[in-house]
């Protein structure tokens with residue numbers, strides 16, 4: 580097959596995938612609505628994501644399984660991103676604790692954050708991809724310590740961005756939702 584022909588095929592598939600992804604995002608919104616009406620603030624359900632990966636991955640040929648599962652993981656990560664953002668839009672007051680004593684109303688250049696994540700292969704990379712997906716850049720990322728049993732890792736992050744922007748606030752909401760002991764240490768102007 581000619582390169583142009585293959586690219587035409589990809590373009591056609593992308594249109595089909597797009598329609599399906601938009602339908603899936605609409606489902607994410609419905610999930611967020613159901614969670615909000617039940618007073619459930621937990622967006623991340625590791626058990627459910629593992630079951631989905633297991634179910635979808637087990638009949639995929641080995642040669643493309645990793646690649647396929649990387650896509651599914653990304654789809655679920657963006658589903659979470661959308662849900663955190665919606666919950667924040669619908670009821671920002673529930674996140675007041677996150678921004679307590681933080682001057683988030685004023686323009687800033689950088690935000691320093693402290694958080695603890697499970698010690699998994701993607702502990703660092705998922706933070707980096709979240710920061711990028713919200714349109715920001717990481718300036719510095721330090722691994723401070725492991726917990727005694729090495730089950731968790733503590734990070735100090737410096738994210739370049741303006742905390743008075745709603746997307747930056749939503750990034751904080753997602754990072755806080757997917758880590759322990761989340762704390763905004765410093766906002767630099």
Ligand SMILES: O=C(O)C(=O)C[C@]1(C(=O)O)C=C[C@@H](O)C=C1
Pocket residue numbers: 607610622623624625627628631654655658659662
């Ligand atoms: O099932 C849920 O609770 C969802 O929020 C949906 C969904 C998904 O998009 O598949 C997203 C986030 C969860 O971590 C698990 C699954």
